Each structure stands twice: as C-alpha cells, then as structure tokens.
Amino acid sequence: MVELGVNIDHVATVRQARRTVEPDPVAAAVLAELGGADSITVHLREDRRHIQDRDVRVLAETIRTKMNFELSCAQEIVQIALSVRPYQATLVPEKRQEVTTEGGLDLRPKSPELLQAIASLKDSGILVSLFIDPDQEQVRIAKELGAHAVELHTGQYAEARGVEQDHQLKRLEHASRCVIDMGLKLHAGHGLTYQNVRPIAAIASMRELNIGHSIISRAVLVGIKQAVEEMKKLLVVAG
Numbered sequence: 001m002v003e004l005g006v007n008i009d010h011v012a013t014v015r016q017a018r019r020t021v022e023p024d025p026v027a028a029a030v031l032a033e034l035g036g037a038d039s040i041t042v043h044l045r046e047d048r049r050h051i052q053d054r055d056v057r058v059l060a061e062t063i064r065t066k067m068n069f070e071l072s073c074a075q076e077i078v079q080i081a082l083s084v085r086p087y088q089a090t091l092v093p094e095k096r097q098e099v100t101t102e103g104g105l106d107l108r109p110k111s112p113e114l115l116q117a118i119a120s121l122k123d124s125g126i127l128v129s130l131f132i133d134p135d136q137e138q139v140r141i142a143k144e145l146g147a148h149a150v151e152l153h154t155g156q157y158a159e160a161r162g163v164e165q166d167h168q169l170k171r172l173e174h175a176s177r178c179v180i181d182m183g184l185k186l187h188a189g190h191g192l193t194y195q196n197v198r199p200i201a202a203i204a205s206m207r208e209l210n211i212g213h214s215i216i217s218r219a220v221l222v223g224i225k226q227a228v229e230e231m232k233k234l235l236v237v238a239g
C-alpha cells in the first residue's frame, strides 16, 4: 500500500504569520501520526518562511515514524540535515520569490552543489530522494547520480483539467514505469487533494505520496466548529 507523508509546513506558516508559538508543528506531527501518517515531511527553506531550525531539531526527537526532510542544495541547509540525520532527504529546487516549489530539479547540468549534497547525505546514511518532473531523461540522470528514490512532481497534473489532466496522468504513469525499471523507489507529490489523489495512489509500485496543503486546509475547516465551541464555553462560564 502507498504510504502517506504528511507535510506540516503550513502549520508553521500560520504560526509565523504572528511570529508566536502556536500552532506548533510538533503537536501537528504527533496528531498526524496518531491519524496514521507514515512519515512527516518538513521543508526548511533558506528564507525560513515557515519551518524554523528549532522545529527541525525538536521534530527529529519527537517523530515516531520517519522524517522526510525537504531541502535545497544550499550548504548551510545540507549541514543541518547532516546534523539532524532524518530518515530521508528530498532535494528540491528553491527560488526566493516562489509561493511554493515550482517545477522539479533540472538534473541535466549535474551541478557540483547537487552532486556534493547527494554524496554527503548518502555518506551519513540518509536516503536521498530527488524531486523531478515526470520526464524519462530526468529519471535516468537521477539513477546515474545515485539517488535511492525520486519524487515525481504532480503539480501539472493537479492544475490540469479534462483531457489535459488525462495527458498529465499518462506522463506520470510513463515516468513511474521508468523509475521502477531503473530500480528506484517511486514517490510523488505536490498539489494532491482529496479530489485528485486516487489515480496517483493507484499507479503501480507507488511507495509514498507527500501531501500538505490540502490536508492542513481540511484540518482548519473540520476543526473550526470545535474550536469555536470551546471558546464560546469560556465566555459562557465567565459571563
């Protein structure tokens, strides 16, 4: 069965909007695990817009499943990964102005930073996954670079509609076959929702899906009634 990696970055996004202490992504990770998450994903961005260094350290001590640490090839962040030693590191491209990760890594230039990041993570016994577009050439290079896994970017599939979505699904299915033929572990993620996840989860040999925004969005809505009721009770008791 495909495993669910729950990305809790946006719990930290809400906290950082006020630069306060709640909601705590560590508490969210514990609850996600109680709900059945197979792993917890966090992206420590260079601009620290959501997850902070302390979160990563505390999560590493708290998570009972597996930590999937998303990171760019920036040396500073790779060093943090090496000290935290997550179960898995997923290398992603990062641009300062982007709203979220746009597109997969382009592995073709075989940049020295990327090669160095893969080598040091692997030397520390951390599984390395590369976030790439569903493209045969990128899969081939991921294998050549020594990755253990690739995470196929499902963003274009998620944004497409109708015939275009069928086309994007076929691209993902084709790339997935290449991943398996190359002997790599198959992961996917980005933009997956309660409405569009099923065809992706049904792809043969899919091991892991990483889902964040949709789960955190639903958590806000399914939790709001109880949260208001609890505040209302305090007002009634006080008044």
Ligand code: PXP
Pocket (backbone or CB within 6 Å): 007, 009, 043, 070, 090, 092, 100, 101, 131, 151, 188, 189, 190, 191, 192, 210, 211, 212, 213, 214
């Ligand atoms: N996988 C990767 C590599 C990502 O960068 C992200 C977004 O942080 C996700 C999965 C989760 O995407 P979403 O929040 O759209 O579910």
